[in-house]
Amino acid sequence: MPVIKNPLVRKILRMIIPFFVVPAAVLIGAYVFEDKMYAYVSLIITILSIVLFISGFERRRTGSRRMVIVVVMTVIAVVGRFIPIIKPMAAITVISGIFLGGESGFLVGSMTAVVSNFFWGQGPWTPFQMFAWGMIGLIAGLLGKYLKSSKPLLYIYGFFSGVLFSVIMDVWTVLWDNEGFSWEPYVAAIVSAAPMTVLYALSNVLFLILLYDSIGKKLERIKTVYGI
Numbered sequence: 001m002p003v004i005k006n007p008l009v010r011k012i013l014r015m016i017i018p019f020f021v022v023p024a025a026v027l028i029g030a031y032v033f034e035d036k037m038y039a040y041v042s043l044i045i046t047i048l049s050i051v052l053f054i055s056g057f058e059r060r061r062t063g064s065r066r067m068v069i070v071v072v073m074t075v076i077a078v079v080g081r082f083i084p085i086i087k088p089m090a091a092i093t094v095i096s097g098i099f100l101g102g103e104s105g106f107l108v109g110s111m112t113a114v115v116s117n118f119f120w121g122q123g124p125w126t127p128f129q130m131f132a133w134g135m136i137g138l139i140a141g142l143l144g145k146y147l148k149s150s151k152p153l154l155y156i157y158g159f160f161s162g163v164l165f166s167v168i169m170d171v172w173t174v175l176w177d178n179e180g181f182s183w184e185p186y187v188a189a190i191v192s193a194a195p196m197t198v199l200y201a202l203s204n205v206l207f208l209i210l211l212y213d214s215i216g217k218k219l220e221r222i223k224t225v226y227g228i
Contacts, residue, residue, distance in 0.1 A: 004055050013055040017048050018106055018138050026127045030175050038124040042114050045130045049110040056103030065226050069219070070096065070104050070111075077112040081120065086199070089116070090161050091207035092215075093133050094154075097140030098147050099219040100228075105137025125172050132168040136161040158208040162201025166193055 029041030097105020113129035
């Protein structure tokens, strides 16, 4: 796997890709491109997610091993989307970010969205889902040492991640229903979606309670054994 050796370049990429380039691609895709162009936007975000992932490590061997684990976590999250009503994708993404790093968490989240939508249906909402779940994983990685040391904080972040996903997807809802974005319908969308948002947020907490310790211990063991 290729590596980016210059630490300054890695630092810049890790900052601008998730916080500026990806959201810009999502919004440009929603405002400028026609609906059927969403596939190209999803492809662009996929490439950006991989570049972000590559920027997170220095050694070729370490990155390749981490990629294998990221693929496994993505598969688990995709399969989890088939669970009725409550789904563990966000929890898996959070766990990935905490134990594998924010860049890995972003890649797991974004790939979970685009891959699972091959079964659930691709559409112009896919780039928004990729960005939302990606950011959930990235922020989990940035807060990793705090979330590891405090279960209450972990569960609070699990709830917050459900709210974050909803408020990002409500941007798509407003853009879909209107010719452009405006705050009044956006607030109305957030309010109308509140019951489902709370259910989703609570399901994230539930899956973190059920999965965090078991998956986290396995990831820590793998990291120790393979020097990741």
